[in-house]
Amino acid sequence: MKKNKISKAWINKQRRDIYVRKSKIDGYRARSVYKLIEIDQKFKIFKNGMVVIDLGAAPGSWSQYLSKIIKSGKIISIDLKAMDPINNTIQIQGDFTDLQVQKKISDILVKKSDVIISDMAVNTTGIKNIDSIQTGELCIKAMVFSGNNLSQNGFFISKIFMGGSVNEIILLGKKIFKEVKVFKPKSSRKESKESFIICKKLR
Template sequence: MTRGGGDTTKRVKTARGRTASSNRWLSRQLNDPYVRQAKAEGYRSRAAYKLIELDEKFGVLKGVHRVIDLGIAPGGWSQVVRKLRPKASVVGIDLLETDPIEGVTLLQMDFMADDAPAKLAEALGGKADLVMSDMAANTVGHKQTDHLRTMGLVEAAAWFAVEHLEPGGAFVAKVFAGGTDAEILALLKKHFRTVKHAKPPASRKGSSEWYVIAQGFKAEPLT
């Protein structure tokens, strides 16, 4: 309630055929300040503010010139990179179609395909300063299965980063409650000077998502 007594919460009108979960989702969207801010500032999703907040805390976009965006759709993270680092080259990949973004090369294909890493590297034209991933596997409703599928994507993204980053580069990826699995964490700690976890304020409180931030790529020989 406001001081004047008016209720500022937008209510969702009921509609035939709409499920209760759909109503809850729509209500949450209508009353989410990050959704409103994203629309006002021209970002395609509220997820843009997660990267903005991670950059404010860790400086992940400082001095970047070449960026790989894994799971780019709908494009909010790449929009942030282009806004804050307008001279940076960005290559994004996603199974979903993504509307064009100025200065961003888009590949519509499965990142897990055998030829995806080579096509990304070719499109970027050099080693990346930052590999970022907001990927998550489609859920099947079984908590353990969903976690394993998403961590499989994180592991693939981490290996891609290790193989395609410039010395001093960074890797940022979505993980889930409990943080990064032990094997992936060991890989990151071996190849990066610092590895931290964070939950940016833009990440909904009820969400289990966290982010791993690995910085200072050491470019040691792969073993």
Template sequence: MRRTGPGGRQRVKTAKGRTNASVRWLERQLNDPYVRMAKSEGYRSRAAYKLIELDERFGFLRGAQRVVDLGIAPGGWTQVVRKKCPKAKVAGIDLLPVDPIEDVTIFQMDFMDDAAPGLLAEALGGPADLVLSDMAANTVGHQQTDHLRTMALVEAGGLFATEVLRPGGTYVAKVLAGGADHGLVAELKRNFTSVKHAKPPASRKESSEWYVIAQGFKGHAEG
């Protein structure tokens, strides 16, 4: 049950069995312009606009022919890739089931599985132009533990990126408040010519998420 409050804001009545937290979540969804845009433009999630905004600033989708989407569910980021790069080969992976997306290879498995990197690389059929990671570890409610677990995924994604990217390629990954830690930034700077942090407007202000954008992959050292 919902009603319109002052200024046209949608309000949700507290229903039997509905917690205050769920009421707040529903109200936020109802009043979120990105949620409304996603519905009207056919994107599976508001997260699509985070990628659109990051690309507007950094231009990493331009000319991309092979793209990997780590943590693809529910598929909003890959929908953006397919729209902006319709001829690109795209491979994605997630623990969660993902509804099919035309011309996209999707693996339902753990990216940390030893077999995952090889399967993704094989699906691309050549060096990647772009590796995207919207992965985050399941939270346990302990801030330091949650941060460490998510950063382990970011590091694993970064290592994978250095194995599959072509020279000049880009790695974009979700990190938490404060951005990537010093060790990871140093490693990225060793492998990429530009490493920057950004928080796109579509990322809610109260959210702890930021993104690291590593561009200009230097390639593999000879010998």
């Protein structure tokens, strides 16, 4: 009964959400795309010809947005889950934390990537500090990988949850990158602790 009530509340919230409605009209698979669009509008990141790695890509709205901009570069999309195909993307199904999967990604790169984005998140427990720490661990792994696989002036962008290990993540970011900012897009739900770390230029 309780579960039923929760799912009804969730469905109603989705119906009221303007970004859910807009994503259906615009043909995107998830409302998350508007977070990436806002980040791109603010930090001017994506250009045709770039090599971009999209971590935690399913169902694929971020990769859909990238594929509209990047026609002649390379988009590599990774997720635990299978995804429907998207134009100009190479899709890898696997666990990013598995070093074999990371090697597979590095092997596809003919040159260092220009941008690495991560929207990876564990299934939330509802306990905000635990969610923050577990998703933070994914962010840290993606950041370390970026340190080895990004070009000198590259960007690393990742979902974080405020609280938990966020200070540790920002400190690590400042060790690896020259510029580090935290940005919460308007389309990120207000009640959520979600934010994004935007890192630029390797040290």
